[in-house]
Structure formats: C-alpha cells, structure tokens
Amino acid sequence: MLDLRQYASLGAALKDAMERWPNETCLIEADRDREKVRLTYSDFKEMAQPLCRALEDADFKAGDRSAIIMTNQSKWLISAYAILFCGGVLVPLDYKLTALEHLQLLAHSKARFLVVEYYLWRAITQLPEFAQLGVEIVLVTEAPAGADLRGAYRWEEFKRKGDPKFVVRQREDTACIVYSSGTGGRPKGCVLTHDSYLEQCASLTAWYPFCPGVRYLSILPTNHAIDFMVGFVGPFVCGACVVHLRTLRPEFVRDAFVRYRISYVSLVPMVLRNLERGLRAKFDELQPPKRWALNRLIGLNKLMTRSRPRVALSRRLLPQVHKAFGGELRALIVGGAFTDPSTLQFFYDLGIPVACGYGLTEACTAVTLNDLKPFRADTVGKPLPGTEVRVLNPDGEGVGEVAVRSRALMSHYLDDPELTAQTIIDGWLLTGDQGRFDGDGHLLLCGRKKNMIVTAGGKNVYPEDIELVFDGLAVKEFCVFAANFLWPQKTLGEEMLVLVLRLEQGQQIDDRLREEIESRNRRLADFKRVARYLLWEKDFPRTATLKIKRGELAAQIAKTATRAQMVEI
C-alpha cells in the first residue's frame, strides 16, 4: 500500500495510486448479473481527467463544496476523485433521503457543485423549493435523451481535453462534510479534514490490509462513512479493487460474492441477518443425515478456530458454505448499528471471520474493531491504533459514556459552534453511547445516552427531525422520543421511536386520528417511522419561549409510564 505519511491530502494519495498500479483493476460496476464497467487504475484516471479539466474551466476553486447524491456506481468514485483532485470539499449526501431533505442539506452545506443521478434530480426539480436551490453547476448522470434537465449539464458530456492541474491541499484543510443526521431540525455536518481520513485509513489498513488482487464488495451506500473509507479510500490507496453492485437485491448480492470472488465486504446488521436467514433456510432443507454431518463439521470448525480464525482450514471443512460466498472471502466487516451476537457467532462458526466494529461519522469511520485475536461476538472490539477511548464517570459496573480522542475526529460541526462545544470537550468526542471495557481491553456497548435511534440499516434517526411530519396533527400537543431514551436499557437493539400524544380535553384516540397518524408516518422513509404511540395526560413542560423541555418531559414519562403502555402504530 502507499505510505500515507507522505501525503498531505486524500487527492494526492489517490492521484499516486493511479500511477502506482496502472494495470490493476480498481473498479467493477455490475447491475444485477450484468457487468457494466470494469476499469484499471489507468482507465479510471483517463475517465476522471476530462472531468477534472471541465471543472477547471468551470472556475472550480480549492475549497469549493461539491455534493454527490448517487447510488453506488463508478461515476460516484470518478466524480469524488475529480473533486478531490481539483482541491474541492466533498459533500456526500444520502440518496435515500427525500428530495426536500436533499434541498435542505444542499442549502446548509452551501454546495457550489452537485453531481446527482437523474431520478433524484427529477424529484428535486419537481419541488416548489427547487427555485431556492443555490447550487451553481449541476451534473446529472444517466439522463434519458431529450430529458429537460432544468439547467443542469449531462455528466457524460461535461468533459474537456488536456491535462488538469492537481490542486495541492494541506492536512488541516477540509476534505469532506458528512451529515451524520439531522435534516429537519439541526443538520449535523461533520467537517473532516484530510488528516482525519489519512490517519483513519492508516489505522484500519494496519489491521485489515488490502492489496492488489483483493476485491471489496461495496453495497453500503458510498455516502456512508464506512463505505467511503472501506469501499473507496482504503482499497484505492492499496491497489485493491472495488466491486459496485447497483442493486441490493439479496439474490444478486449472493451472486456477486461468487461471480467476483469477493475478499471483503462491509455490512450493516440488516444485511447480515438477511444472509443468515438465507443460510439457515438452506440448512433446514437438508435431509437429516446431511444436516447431522453439517452440524458435526460446524462443531469441529468451532473447536479448531477457538483461538483464531483459520480460513483455509474452514474452507476445507465446510466447502459448500464457503463456495456460496465465492470461496475467497477473508472477512465480513460489520458495523453501523447494534448486531446481535448470535448472528456474529453463526458466521464465525461457519469459518467466516466477522470483524464487528463501532464508529461514528464524527470520528471519521471506526473507533474500535475486533482484531479476531480471538474472535469475540459480544464486543465491538478494541480501539484502533492511534485512537484513545475512555469511559467517563463509570458506575459500579464500569459503565459510563464512551469518549474518543484521535487525529481522525472531525474538527467541528459545520456552522454550529454550540453543538461542537457540547460534543468535543478538551479534544475528547463525547459519543453519547454508554459502554464499558472488559479485562481484555474490548469495548462493550451498553445503551445510549442520546435521544436517538440507530436502525439495523445503520441510519441515525433523531426524533426532532421527524416531528415536522406530524405538524398540525389534531391533538393538543405531541413529541417524539427514542423509547430507550425514556426507559434506558443496558443493551442496544430493539430501538424504536415513540410518539407521545397529549390529547385535547375530552378527546379520545379514534380511528380517524389513528389513520391520520399512520398516513403521516408513511410520508417518512421506512427507517424513520414511529413505531408506537403513548398517551400522556399532562401538559408538556415548556420554556419561556414555549419550546418543549424534552429532558424534563422524558423524566416525567420515565417516572410514571412504562414501556408496556406504548401502543403499536
């Protein structure tokens, strides 16, 4: 891999990767079972250079913010490379947000450029708020012939001839602004420097080194901190190959493992569970003698891999299982949300190493990771090299708030000094997560201090952000909470949002109100929906400016109501 210490910016490291491994394959893009793109590092550079030149001609300046809203595909990485080559600041936005949320974040980030997939652009342009869009240049990918692009350019035609000039950036300059969540109320744009990424990349590859020939399957959205690092920066600075799949259909994901002989993949728990379900269903179909034999082999594999993974041996013991994953899988990297230890153990027992980690966008990508020495299903691993982790104010069981210090931390939240000051104190990032260390230096997470949930798909959802959709609901007042914030649990998982309703005097919850709640709930992306409601019989405590005192209300609810009183929506 490249020696990252010698680079001042992500752009510089990526540029050198193109020269170092010109003939290695760096990127494959497949749509279902059809391969659409296969590029060597040299091809990649050839595709990116005309875009870099066109950006230069468009007066692109160092520090210009450029958003990308696209599903995983080659044009995502080519655009990101070009933006970083030209000294820009990348603003990767989640394509699963609504068009209105895209507009809000584009405005908040003050992006000057935007690269966007056609279907997403079409949705943005159909909103009345589109008129206020402040982006100057928009590049739209894969627009049909004759489509009205509302002033945007076609990505495929936005190119110029000639050699672009690389723009030097320093380690302390901003590389990316990544939104950890908070679209409605208070956008949380994490400002991450080139130093953050280069340090984080060096730490991760020290434990899980990539090299030419390694193939990483990229199915998490590239805008997500994990995939941006492990599915772009990491493989590229090591000469490895990224495989993009344009669909998340489980059957094609399974097929891609085999077709492309995948070495690594990062997964969120939801995808891991789906794979587990598929395997268990297959095992259940086996005739009793075969099932018995399989169980014996799994038992033997467990015994042989107790102290460390022995992938070559496991592949021999359980060849059919490993063939289903392409036969060359080295590890599954799991993070983004709480993962059930039994699921992790299931895969490890089959001889598939699972590296479960913990991280947050504010810390660039990962804070802790399992080093598999030995495998532990019950922890999120040990702090990465160069990362300090402390448990603040531990209780009798050693549980307290997890705090992190490292060079990989964000420098601040964009345009929010108050929130930054609450989140980073004396160089320590307060994560809002509760945890404890065991005697082996492994971190165990035990709950959340923050009023938020993290879904099995790895999405952070803040209750304040989704309240907008319930505005005008025919009740006296309402408020949304994370259930685990109201009734803390010493575990993660089963996270859900609860809509607390204060009805008007004499009002009853009836079918009409229920339907109204359901209908509004459906306007939210599926992962943001409220799961339960709770009837509350007192007025909400409010500040002098009539804002709900959330902390006080939460304390009252926790004291007098129980989880069992919540009603499913």
Added chain:
Amino acid sequence: MPAPTIDHTLDEILNLAALHFKVPREKLTPDDDFFKTLGIDSLQALDLLTRLEHHFQIELPDYELQGVSDFRTLANRIQARL
C-alpha cells in the same frame, strides 16, 4: 395482448405476497403497509420485488420501491411498466 387492469395486477401482487411470506391472503388489503403487515424489512421487500418482476416479466430498478410501502402504490408502479 392487452395489459391487465390495475385491479388484476393488485390482486396478483397480494396473492404472491401472501404465498411468498406465508401469510393468509385474506389478511392482506391493498392499502396495507406491507412492511408492517408482512413483518418484513427493506431487503425482504426487495426480494418480493424480484418475485414480482419474474411474475410480470418486467424489470424495476430498486429506486422504484423507494418510499413505497403499500400494495396499491406498488401495483401502480408495476402497472406503469406492463
């Protein structure tokens, strides 16, 4: 051959969903939130979409399912491609 009516498409979707997720057909109605009624996550919903593609012999990009959570809207998306 003329395209089937939307009611027919909707009915076939409900039949397939009931069969695939082993839910009694009579428990499913067009305006149900299929995540909730079938108790599935978004990946299982994509699995259902694949089955529907095979059945109707069409191809729907994943994004067509974005924001869709009831059978009726799903039927409209499929009908538009028949």
